[in-house]
Amino acid sequence: MAYDYDDDPIHCATCGSEIEPGARFCANCGAAAQTSPSFTPGYAPGMGYEGGPDYGEPVHVPNHLVWAIAATLCCCVPTGIVAIVYAAQVNGKLAAGDYNGALSASNSAKTWCWVSLGLGVVAAVVWGIVGLTGAI
Numbered sequence: 001m002a003y004d005y006d007d008d009p010i011h012c013a014t015c016g017s018e019i020e021p022g023a024r025f026c027a028n029c030g031a032a033a034q035t036s037p038s039f040t041p042g043y044a045p046g047m048g049y050e051g052g053p054d055y056g057e058p059v060h061v062p063n064h065l066v067w068a069i070a071a072t073l074c075c076c077v078p079t080g081i082v083a084i085v086y087a088a089q090v091n092g093k094l095a096a097g098d099y100n101g102a103l104s105a106s107n108s109a110k111t112w113c114w115v116s117l118g119l120g121v122v123a124a125v126v127w128g129i130v131g132l133t134g135a136i
């Protein structure tokens with residue numbers, strides 16, 4: 001049974017295989033036949049995707065500088081200063097493109113903030129107890 005396909009062959013938009021004229025589904029993958037005149041494998045043009053590596057999503061690393069200063073003033077000065085030192089390194093490392101270094105300094109600053117807060121709370125409790133009991 002010879003059938004002459006004199007029309008342009010229709011190609012499946014999903015798998016690209018040829019579809020018989022008049023068929024509503026692709027015999028290969030079962031996708032609905034779309035009568036697009038030309039099948040272009042790969043991506044469709046005009047999607048407008050510009051994935052430049054230079055400008056990705058903005059990197060945001062919290063430097064915890066405010067917390068470090070607050071911890072220094074309110075809680076414990078020596079450890080708070082350490083937190084400030086680390087917090088001050090965050091922006092500098094970010095400016096230098098050292099993302100991992102900035103993240104590490106940020107985490108260190110946060111840790112020392114908590115250490116300062118903990119020591120401050122302990123000191124406040126101790127001094128409070130001492131003051132209330134009048135042990136001095």
Ligand SMILES: [Zn+2]
Binds near residue numbers: 012014
């Ligand atoms: Zn198909």
